[in-house]
Amino acid sequence: MTNDLLSLDNVTVRFGGVAALDKVSFTVRGGQVAALIGPNGAGKTTAFNAISRLVRPAEGRIHFDGKDLLRLDAAALSGLGIARTFQNLALWPGMTVLENVMVGGHARGRVGFVTSLLGRPARREDGELRARAYAMLDWFGVSDVAHRECKGLPFGTLKRVELARALISDPTLLLLDEPAGGLAHGDVRELGELLLRLRDERDMTLLLVEHHMQFVMGISDYVVALDFGRNLVAGTPAELRDSPELVEAYLGTPA
Numbered sequence: 713m714t715n716d717l718l719s720l721d722n723v724t725v726r727f728g729g730v731a732a733l734d735k736v737s738f739t740v741r742g743g744q745v746a747a748l749i750g751p752n753g754a755g756k757t758t759a760f761n762a763i764s765r766l767v768r769p770a771e772g773r774i775h776f777d778g779k780d781l782l783r784l785d786a787a788a789l790s791g792l793g794i795a796r797t798f799q800n801l802a803l804w805p806g807m808t809v810l811e812n813v814m815v816g817g818h819a820r821g822r823v824g825f826v827t828s829l830l831g832r833p834a835r836r837e838d839g840e841l842r843a844r845a846y847a848m849l850d851w852f853g854v855s856d857v858a859h860r861e862c863k864g865l866p867f868g869t870l871k872r873v874e875l876a877r878a879l880i881s882d883p884t885l886l887l888l889d890e891p892a893g894g895l896a897h898g899d900v901r902e903l904g905e906l907l908l909r910l911r912d913e914r915d916m917t918l919l920l921v922e923h924h925m926q927f928v929m930g931i932s933d934y935v936v937a938l939d940f941g942r943n944l945v946a947g948t949p950a951e952l953r954d955s956p957e958l959v960e961a962y963l964g965t966p967a
């Protein structure tokens with residue numbers, strides 16, 4: 713697949729007098745693993761927030777799957793096929809792993825999640841959701857903890873649970889905010905393999921914000937670097953590896 717799935721076109725986001733994004737443009741093609749990189753404060757999270765409509769750009773356009781995202785109302789967004797994970801895990805600690813994953817599906821399904829938690833007679837839709845949640849946990853290799861509370865489980869396991877929850881709504885595009893953050897070396901490698909399997913086996917498109925450069929360069933098809941809210945450079949990892957602009961942005965101008 714080589715179609716343009718997501719495109720930002722001259723997007724500007726201002727917070728008071730500060731332009732967190734200043735005419736930022738980039739395109740993510742369907743079936744790609746793409747990454748947004750850049751030093752602290754470059755505007756990466758703001759770009760994610762603009763795509764998921766948590767902040768509203770002052771200028772510019774964002775297109776997803778042929779639709780003008782900024783013209784859709786919030787209600788139309790949920791079924792559009794964009795899911796995200798957060799920098800700090802956004803799981804309910806006192807609920808079981810399975811329940812947490814089912815919450816992701818209820819955002820899309822018709823049965824109210826509170827209703828199902830209250831133990832009303834299981835409806836067919838709820839049973840289907842439960843089965844899908846199990847299957848998703850199984851895919852991520854964590855179905856053995858389905859009935860454990862999230863509280864107290866290892867961080868690497870919880871990261872997988874969060875991915876399962878994001879994917880249960882069957883999105884086309886998955887936004888991952890610092891997926892490797894806080895993971896041990898071995899877990900980072902396994903996460904990379906999982907993300908590539910999502911692309912290859914489930915035909916997903918991924919856009920990640922990430923500081924772990926070795927991880928980014930190892931799994932991405934396309935990398936967009938921002939600095940001070942502006943486009944800096946973009947290209948394949950091979951094209952960017954020796955980019956003087958990138959080195960300068962991270963390390964400062966050579967003396």
Ligand SMILES: Nc1ncnc2c1ncn2[C@@H]1O[C@H](COP(=O)(O)OP(=O)(O)OP(=O)(O)O)[C@@H](O)[C@H]1O
Pocket residue numbers: 727730731732750751752753754755756757758759
């Ligand atoms: N809600 C906000 N109100 C005011 N300023 C903000 C807000 N969110 C972000 N900013 C500012 O916008 C700029 C870009 O921030 P952003 O968090 O998008 O950068 P980032 O590249 O994600 O950084 P990091 O790598 O540290 O997470 C920064 O100068 C930041 O202080």
